[in-house]
Amino acid sequence: MRILFLGDVVGEPGRKAVKKRLPILKEQYQADFIVINGENSAGGRGITPKICTELLRAGAAVITTGDHVWDQKEIVAHFASEPRLLRPINWPEGTPGAGSVVLETEFGKVAVINAQGRTFVQPPLENPFTVVDKEVTRLRDELGVKIIFVDFHAETTSEKIGFGRCFDGRISAMVGTHTHVQTADERVFPNGTAYLTDSGMCGPDESILGRKIEPIVERFKTQMPVRFPVASGRVRLCGAVIDINPETGLANSIERIQDIVEP
Amino acid sequence: MRILFLGDVVGEPGRKAVKKRLPILKEQYQADFIVINGENSAGGRGITPKICTELLRAGAAVITTGDHVWDQKEIVAHFASEPRLLRPINWPEGTPGAGSVVLETEFGKVAVINAQGRTFVQPPLENPFTVVDKEVTRLRDELGVKIIFVDFHAETTSEKIGFGRCFDGRISAMVGTHTHVQTADERVFPNGTAYLTDSGMCGPDESILGRKIEPIVERFKTQMPVRFPVASGRVRLCGAVIDINPETGLANSIERIQDIVEP
Amino acid sequence: MRILFLGDVVGEPGRKAVKKRLPILKEQYQADFIVINGENSAGGRGITPKICTELLRAGAAVITTGDHVWDQKEIVAHFASEPRLLRPINWPEGTPGAGSVVLETEFGKVAVINAQGRTFVQPPLENPFTVVDKEVTRLRDELGVKIIFVDFHAETTSEKIGFGRCFDGRISAMVGTHTHVQTADERVFPNGTAYLTDSGMCGPDESILGRKIEPIVERFKTQMPVRFPVASGRVRLCGAVIDINPETGLANSIERIQDIVEP
Amino acid sequence: MRILFLGDVVGEPGRKAVKKRLPILKEQYQADFIVINGENSAGGRGITPKICTELLRAGAAVITTGDHVWDQKEIVAHFASEPRLLRPINWPEGTPGAGSVVLETEFGKVAVINAQGRTFVQPPLENPFTVVDKEVTRLRDELGVKIIFVDFHAETTSEKIGFGRCFDGRISAMVGTHTHVQTADERVFPNGTAYLTDSGMCGPDESILGRKIEPIVERFKTQMPVRFPVASGRVRLCGAVIDINPETGLANSIERIQDIVEP
Ligand SMILES: [Fe+2]
Ligand SMILES: [Fe+2]
Numbered sequence A, B, C, D: 001m002r003i004l005f006l007g008d009v010v011g012e013p014g015r016k017a018v019k020k021r022l023p024i025l026k027e028q029y030q031a032d033f034i035v036i037n038g039e040n041s042a043g044g045r046g047i048t049p050k051i052c053t054e055l056l057r058a059g060a061a062v063i064t065t066g067d068h069v070w071d072q073k074e075i076v077a078h079f080a081s082e083p084r085l086l087r088p089i090n091w092p093e094g095t096p097g098a099g100s101v102v103l104e105t106e107f108g109k110v111a112v113i114n115a116q117g118r119t120f121v122q123p124p125l126e127n128p129f130t131v132v133d134k135e136v137t138r139l140r141d142e143l144g145v146k147i148i149f150v151d152f153h154a155e156t157t158s159e160k161i162g163f164g165r166c167f168d169g170r171i172s173a174m175v176g177t178h179t180h181v182q183t184a185d186e187r188v189f190p191n192g193t194a195y196l197t198d199s200g201m202c203g204p205d206e207s208i209l210g211r212k213i214e215p216i217v218e219r220f221k222t223q224m225p226v227r228f229p230v231a232s233g234r235v236r237l238c239g240a241v242i243d244i245n246p247e248t249g250l251a252n253s254i255e256r257i258q259d260i261v262e263p
């Protein structure tokens, strides 16, 4: 079975492009299950209940997030009624929402986990390695889940590769998010886990991480505070498709996706 | 003319692979000028005078470095006698060594600049945007240099893309280093500067950033201090080739390189 | 002559207490020259032109700031017309405002310098050690200033003590700000510079750094985003008085101040 | 009953001064129970089994540590046989050693907890607020401990004051460590917990945090790597004495200590 993942959707340009192109991508890659990271889908900062519904209707089975998850206050209450919206699993006990979900599919149970790194990412959460270790054990041993997809939202390459290697053979795939730039290191690790350090974003192409170029360059030159509005123009959709053996839960292959959508 | 760049060479495995494969790569990509980042070439930490000479003899015209530049003490004095070895240009005035060099070639003067980012990289150096701005102006206006290659050693995608966009049209190419993972966003920006967020490293493939997997995973799980020895086995050489119009100094194209070298 | 310094004034409670008590403190400590750090005087975030005028009228000769200097946008333009308002001197060239000022007094010229640390303080500015070194040289050698007071706004004790030691004998006094907690290490260094790692703030006493206790404790427990309103109730004014020999510019003594003002 | 606490002992000068002066301080302050932070007692970096024994023999009932706890490898195994040596309690489960200890005294059970902050301190540990909350509940409810002393090893004033306020009324005292500079904010909080943001260190007075001045100033000026040897000369012992009502476990008073010991 095939999981299609799309990285951080940025603002309205990102959402529009996803809605327009997702049916075509689903067909093209014969995707059975779609996961989208929506942490920047509301004007670049967080996600609203309305946008969450929009992305689910567009075809996503699960929406993951990241460090921007609480940027829009109204989303906090929405987690109670929408189990397919995830926040990083390593938030402390008692935090609204959940960091994993199991869905029934024609290929059996499919689990999605969302976790957040701790190196150069705020705020400091629980250790993602130990928290996800417990969750993977629970999913596999208690619930008999074989197909497990993880969106690991983290900054550094060392923490991301460390995470992927740590779970090699126990999860189907880990794809990283947060840097908004796709890496070229897709591969299936020796024990069968598909891996990509970062998926890249779904956002305006003439931009810096989806935002207008000039203010950010100005900020780096002068250090003065500026606003960072979302950019416009053609959008690059970035993601990955993982082909998974549903019998074993291990990956056969992983392929990067980059697709240009004109506005 | 064509510049071949290879990212952070890690330890002996990285050096051996570079020496073995560089003649073939040079031929294959019709490279006229070779730049290699050597900041991890001495056991993963810094570079020694001997290794510097080794890499120059292997075919590099210029060696760049990064935050690990001073890890081997003996290198400090070596800068005085080897102008083709660079440290980031935005170290304060009075620091040993230089951050740029101009070489005469059959295509005219070729300049290489090495700079270091400030977001999540230690120690804090001078502003690379303003320092490189002055240097590019000097190279272009005073020395009449058209072909300018920059190795920008930085952690975050925002600082790297911001840097590339800032100098679009004034330098031939910027290739990033430091994360050791190649990104898949190579392109020529609208004003003619070739760009790649990170080149990726030249180091062992079954590794985390060139180092053994287990100790790093253990570190993330337990936080306890451990040693991070350089890994072994097959090496992946990562880099890029930029095709530059010597008349204008602008880039025609940029191509990523990943090449496996068996030990 | 005697300089009275008051640390970060927090919000309306801080301002009210300063205005009420400053005449008494001036009298009590026989202060000839008053410097106040106003970086949190506008609702805890920055300073407005109106508040700047208010603090100058209350008796301050110079207002210093810190990392919160630009929090209120309207202050940017105000620097052009008010030389007695300072922002850290190690902002890059071309930044609005100035980081030092020289005033004529009955004891001769008195200079105040405001600088900002780089360890764990954002954004990254120029090196305060080298920037202030140049400024102290200029003040002493070109302008013949002997009395030089520095407010060094920084996080870590190592950077602050390092700074004080670096300028021992060349400035009259360095008092630190930014942590909002007064340190108990006031002393005159061997070469005659008075020193205090942190002055402490002028803000509500039943608070965390001047802000309400509960939201901040909640934030540390849950990591969830919360608002941090300024607290109320009795105010603690924290600062220091430095007695300086105007002939040499060196300090005779430094005394810490903590004064409770009921609302 | 009275607890005497001494902050981070730095190297041989610190140890010598502690051994020489502790009997006098114990007498002078009528101390019943002595706690010493030893994280820098071995040449400035960590603690050895031998030094641990030395400090216990000198009169300490409990030795606390901090982020430097593992700097000397031989200490790891020592934790198993010495329950009076603590490492921060918020290290993950499975870490060698313990973060709290309960000792029987003539005033009943006395507990000491050692915890570490997460803002600007590496590595990232578990949430000290929730971990200590559980431990305090266990000590009070299960073991009936009333007298609880906490050494909270952290960088920022906000995390330290937040911690003290969070446990106000449930612990006898919290004294902070790590910055090596004593703060002047000692007080008993409204619900009866004695508090001091930082105890200050026990180390050479002509120094930067116990280390030689020149190399550190040089480092700040040039950013070049240097060694930071422990300084010498007269030592300043910094700490606090807390007077506790053994019936309630609440504090009557807290007094700062600074004591000069000539070599
Ligand atoms: Fe993110
Ligand atoms: Fe994002």
Ligand SMILES: [Fe+2]
Binding pocket: B039, B066, B067, B068, B153, B177, B178
């Ligand atoms: Fe690096």
Ligand SMILES: [Fe+2]
Binding pocket: B008, B039, B040, B066, B178, B179, B180
């Ligand atoms: Fe590197």
Ligand SMILES: [Fe+2]
Binding pocket: C039, C066, C067, C068, C153, C177, C178
């Ligand atoms: Fe500040």
Ligand SMILES: [Fe+2]
Binding pocket: C008, C039, C040, C066, C178, C179, C180
């Ligand atoms: Fe402040």
Ligand SMILES: [Fe+2]
Binding pocket: D039, D066, D067, D068, D153, D177, D178
């Ligand atoms: Fe420490």
Ligand SMILES: [Fe+2]
Binding pocket: D008, D039, D040, D066, D178, D179, D180
């Ligand atoms: Fe310490």
